[in-house]
Amino acid sequence: MCDREQEIIRAIKDGEVERFADLIRCYEPRLRQFVRQYLTAYRLEDLVDDMVQETFLKAFHSLHAFRDDEAAFSTWLFTIARNTVLSELRRSRHQDVALDDRLKERLRSPFRPPEETIIVGETAALVRQAIMALPERQRKALVLREYEEMEYRDIADRLGLTVSSVKSLLFRARTTLKEKLEPYIRDGRMEGRRR
Numbered sequence: 001m002c003d004r005e006q007e008i009i010r011a012i013k014d015g016e017v018e019r020f021a022d023l024i025r026c027y028e029p030r031l032r033q034f035v036r037q038y039l040t041a042y043r044l045e046d047l048v049d050d051m052v053q054e055t056f057l058k059a060f061h062s063l064h065a066f067r068d069d070e071a072a073f074s075t076w077l078f079t080i081a082r083n084t085v086l087s088e089l090r091r092s093r094h095q096d097v098a099l100d101d102r103l104k105e106r107l108r109s110p111f112r113p114p115e116e117t118i119i120v121g122e123t124a125a126l127v128r129q130a131i132m133a134l135p136e137r138q139r140k141a142l143v144l145r146e147y148e149e150m151e152y153r154d155i156a157d158r159l160g161l162t163v164s165s166v167k168s169l170l171f172r173a174r175t176t177l178k179e180k181l182e183p184y185i186r187d188g189r190m191e192g193r194r195r
Helices: 005-013 017-041 045-065 073-093 096-107 114-132 136-146 152-159 163-186
Strands: none
Touching: 005 017, 005 045, 017 045, 017 073, 045 073, 073 152, 114 136, 114 163, 136 152, 136 163, 152 163
16 A cells, blocks of 8 residues: 555545556556566566556546545556456457467577477466466465465455465465366476477
């Protein structure tokens, strides 16, 4: 939470729109990290700036509808960010040819032989699929803990849960991932076995 956040929001709603820059300064680093962890899983890191900018733009245009008695500003802002990124990912899926070309380009590396690049890409896709199949609260908790490296207390605050609920969600998420990915680990597909 930013210092004097509620005061800043009230001032913006009262017409001091230049004060929105204070919210951007406060939240941009965390928001950028949050957006990056989603996009990195899809190898779309070059969209981070656009998604962060679009999130702030949407927040600015919708700030009049924000009610601080219903949610924390950070929760509201990060929900906008998540929805913005998910919309972009859905849109990107409909542009399969362009997306495939961009992914292929990113998977090529001068430091990896082509067959290893394919295995790494397939492994990342399997993990990504398993994470996206988790129930929403488990997925959110896992992403915040593993990708954003947030503490249990911070995750609990972000999701509006208790610390013990967060730990329970993470335990269930990890158990589910282990069960879903175990067949691939067992037959060597996730260890880079070449056929």
